[in-house]
Amino acid sequence: MNDRRKLLKTAIAGAGLYGVAPFYGPWKTNRAWAQSAQKKPLVIGLTMDTSGQYAASGAEERLGAMMAIKEFNAKGGVLGRTIEALHMDTETTPATGTRVAERMINRNEAAFLVGAMHSGVANAISQVAQKYGCVFLNTNSSSPTESGKDCHKVKFVWDGSGTNFSHAIVKNAMKVNGKNWLLLTNDYVWGHETSKATRAIIEANGGKVVEELLVPQNTRDFASYLLKIQQIKPDVVATAVGGDDIKALRQQVVQSKMNMKPAWINNQQDWPDVYGLGPEAIFGVFGTNWYWRLDLPGVKEFVAAYQKQYPGLGIQTPGNVYYNGYMATRELLRAVERAGTTNNLAIIKELEGLKVSARDRMQHFDAYMNPVTHHLQQTIYMASYNDHPAEKDDIFKILAQVPPQEVEDKASITTCKLEAATPSYEQ
Amino acid sequence: MTWLAQLLPHLVNGVSLGLLFALLALGFMLIVGVMETINLAHGSLFALGMYVAIFLITPQLGWFPETQAAYLALPLGTRYAIALLCAPVLVGIFGMALELCMRRTYGRDPLYGLLLTFGAALVIEELIRVVWGSGEKQLPVPADLSGAVLIGDLLYSRYRFFAAGFACLMIGLLWFFLEKTPYGSIVKAGAHDSEMVRALGINLSRLRLFVFALGVGLAAIAGVVMAPIWGVRPGVGVDAVVPAFLIIVLGGVGSLWGAVLAGLLVGLAVGLTGAYASEWSLLSMYLLFIAVVTFRSRGLFGKKSVLDT
Numbered sequence: 001m002n003d004r005r006k007l008l009k010t011a012i013a014g015a016g017l018y019g020v021a022p023f024y025g026p027w028k029t030n031r032a033w034a035q036s037a038q039k040k041p042l043v044i045g046l047t048m049d050t051s052g053q054y055a056a057s058g059a060e061e062r063l064g065a066m067m068a069i070k071e072f073n074a075k076g077g078v079l080g081r082t083i084e085a086l087h088m089d090t091e092t093t094p095a096t097g098t099r100v101a102e103r104m105i106n107r108n109e110a111a112f113l114v115g116a117m118h119s120g121v122a123n124a125i126s127q128v129a130q131k132y133g134c135v136f137l138n139t140n141s142s143s144p145t146e147s148g149k150d151c152h153k154v155k156f157v158w159d160g161s162g163t164n165f166s167h168a169i170v171k172n173a174m175k176v177n178g179k180n181w182l183l184l185t186n187d188y189v190w191g192h193e194t195s196k197a198t199r200a201i202i203e204a205n206g207g208k209v210v211e212e213l214l215v216p217q218n219t220r221d222f223a224s225y226l227l228k229i230q231q232i233k234p235d236v237v238a239t240a241v242g243g244d245d246i247k248a249l250r251q252q253v254v255q256s257k258m259n260m261k262p263a264w265i266n267n268q269q270d271w272p273d274v275y276g277l278g279p280e281a282i283f284g285v286f287g288t289n290w291y292w293r294l295d296l297p298g299v300k301e302f303v304a305a306y307q308k309q310y311p312g313l314g315i316q317t318p319g320n321v322y323y324n325g326y327m328a329t330r331e332l333l334r335a336v337e338r339a340g341t342t343n344n345l346a347i348i349k350e351l352e353g354l355k356v357s358a359r360d361r362m363q364h365f366d367a368y369m370n371p372v373t374h375h376l377q378q379t380i381y382m383a384s385y386n387d388h389p390a391e392k393d394d395i396f397k398i399l400a401q402v403p404p405q406e407v408e409d410k411a412s413i414t415t416c417k418l419e420a421a422t423p424s425y426e427q
Numbered sequence: 428m429t430w431l432a433q434l435l436p437h438l439v440n441g442v443s444l445g446l447l448f449a450l451l452a453l454g455f456m457l458i459v460g461v462m463e464t465i466n467l468a469h470g471s472l473f474a475l476g477m478y479v480a481i482f483l484i485t486p487q488l489g490w491f492p493e494t495q496a497a498y499l500a501l502p503l504g505t506r507y508a509i510a511l512l513c514a515p516v517l518v519g520i521f522g523m524a525l526e527l528c529m530r531r532t533y534g535r536d537p538l539y540g541l542l543l544t545f546g547a548a549l550v551i552e553e554l555i556r557v558v559w560g561s562g563e564k565q566l567p568v569p570a571d572l573s574g575a576v577l578i579g580d581l582l583y584s585r586y587r588f589f590a591a592g593f594a595c596l597m598i599g600l601l602w603f604f605l606e607k608t609p610y611g612s613i614v615k616a617g618a619h620d621s622e623m624v625r626a627l628g629i630n631l632s633r634l635r636l637f638v639f640a641l642g643v644g645l646a647a648i649a650g651v652v653m654a655p656i657w658g659v660r661p662g663v664g665v666d667a668v669v670p671a672f673l674i675i676v677l678g679g680v681g682s683l684w685g686a687v688l689a690g691l692l693v694g695l696a697v698g699l700t701g702a703y704a705s706e707w708s709l710l711s712m713y714l715l716f717i718a719v720v721t722f723r724s725r726g727l728f729g730k731k732s733v734l735d736t
Contacts (some may be wrong), residue, residue, distance in 0.1 A: 012446045056561050214706035219658045223440045224701030230581045255584040257575040314560035
């Protein structure tokens with residue numbers, strides 16, 4: 001009897017351990033800064049996932065940010081200060097994002113925060129950043145709310161949003177595939193907002209959403225969804241499913257031979273989620289904001305620099321997630337240079353007026369920061385699997401490039417209310 | 428009758444999913460039932476089984492290139508069968524090493540064993556990242572098992588039928604071993620009264636080593652079978668250990684048929700809610716658990732304690 005009680009107690013403790021598993025440490029810091037004649041290093045807090053649903057993407061965006069920092073340090077840092085990258089795992093968990101942001105700002109004196117894949121984590125970090133006035137760059141979370149109702153004065157969003165991708169893909173897919181759509185939506189903020197944007201575009205163009213199926217996060221078995229889709233018989237299935245969930249879904253769609261019919265629209269495919277997969281696993285039409293074989297100036301050099309800096313990595317060519325991490329960090333450091341200060345208000349002003357040429361962005365059209373929403377307006381690419389790869393890792397076929405003006409999320413201009421007052425912050 | 432025709436595929440899917448859940452829980456059930464140890468590394472060992480199977484199907488070592496080329500020339504079905512047989516054995520041997528580490532925790536507060544297996548879970552997951560990387564991998568499936576079958580006018584994955592059938596086979600084999608062989612009787616006796624088993628001259632240490640290896644091997648088999656369905660990632664073990672844990676408590680700790688029934692109930696709950704109230708599909712297993720445990724705290728087939736009389 002005693003044994004059974006002990007076992008039950010242990011079981012409860014075991015469940016508890018798994019409950020707290022995402023919070024295990026230790027925190028990592030690079031090193032403590034010692035007083036010296038040198039200027040104090042500029043600490044950039046990298047708030048990126050190395051565990052949880054977006055671990056693989058979090059690792060890639062970190063490499064991108066590190067590359068930009070390395071380039072600046074190679075030419076003497078910024079404002080005469082070397083740049084220190086301080087990374088802590090945000091664990092794809094909003095509560096951890098809050099703790100990490102608090103700690104980086106209060107204990108590690110981070111001048112800026114960079115990173116985020118998951119919209120819940122991005123929102124959590126940005127609330128803390130706004131409280132202190134610390135500029136935060138959301139590198140890869142593409143929920144429309146990030147530059148809509150959850151926008152903040154200190155936050156700048158670098159990836160295309162779900163709305164941008166929907167605008168680029170949905171109208172065309174309606175013409176080609178039909179008007180009856182089924183939405184498969186991850187049951188959290190990014191999924192809901194992305195599907196909401198898709199629904200609005202479908203209905204505005206005379207289409208009909210015949211069903212919306214919600215997919216709880218961490219769903220691994222999609223057989224019941226796939227049966228339901230077959231029973232409903234939509235023309236098109238538009239997914240807003242991310243992270244490990246989309247990987248499991250993709251695998252099961254292919255196994256059930258449903259990858260050709262109905263037509264599949266995947267809002268955005270992040271490079272780490274599809275890297276190394278074959279034609280049987282990448283299906284449908286999807287969006288991206290960059291591809292490593294774009295025939296544009298600077299792309300080849302950018303890819304070569306990645307391969308030289310990170311030889312032997314599992315992901316041997318950079319993708320959109322790495323690109324966003326790099327571009328965001330580079331533009332932040334350029335803004336510091338131009339402003340001649342690390343004061344947050346000066347940096348915010350610089351970033352609000354940001355314009356980046358297509359050449360500098362390695363995209364087809366010029367990009368610009370929308371000062372009302374703090375969302376970078378940029379080229380969006382429609383892509384599908386490449387049946388005729390020219391070389392290894394040439395797995396995307398770019399179908400079209402859409403200029404930023406055509407995919408703009410106009411709703412966010414009214415839903416985003418940037419704070420009038422933001423504390424002054426400088427490190 | 429249209430509603431029945433609509434419902435039937437989801438019932439079939441629920442049962443097949445339930446069998447897979449039962450397969451997932453078998454090794455966990457065996458170790459808890461016999462050794463009274465909650466093996467929190469079960470999920471990581473499940474993941475390790477997937478990776479070892481991928482290695483056995485598509486080895487990329489660089490040593491002995493000719494042997495490797497000859498091996499890779501074997502039909503995929505043969506290599507898959509080798510992986511299905513050998514991956515559990517290799518992971519089971521790894522499990523034996525873990526059991527040797529656990530010996531110091533026997534007879535102490537069960538928390539020691541719990542912490543040790545929790546630590547082992549983290550180590551195994553990191554080991555997987557170091558050896559195989561963090562990215563997604565795919566376990567190749569023989570052509571005969573892949574593709575879809577048409578049921579009525581619905582496509583259903585052929586591999587899922589194979590996986591469900593294989594789960595039935597494993598459940599049957601485990602039942603046969605436990606109920607119809609002398610060694611199974613010793614295992615059951617060890618679960619019932621380990622001190623008496625020792626007094627009868629049976630080497631308890633060896634028994635525990637064997638049971639732990641068998642439980643770990645079953646986790647690895649579940650990993651190999653589930654790999655083409657769930658995909659292969661270093662963190663996939665967490666997806667396995669939570670339902671496995673829930674199923675053995677729901678079924679009654681240490682009960683084979685309890686675990687099977689609980690697996691089927693969980694599969695049906697997840698499958699049906701996935702079709703008709705999709706936002707509840709993951710939550711449904713926890714609601715089922717609460718409903719059962721509220722009225723029957725020892726689980727469906729759990730043994731009655733003296734306090735219950």
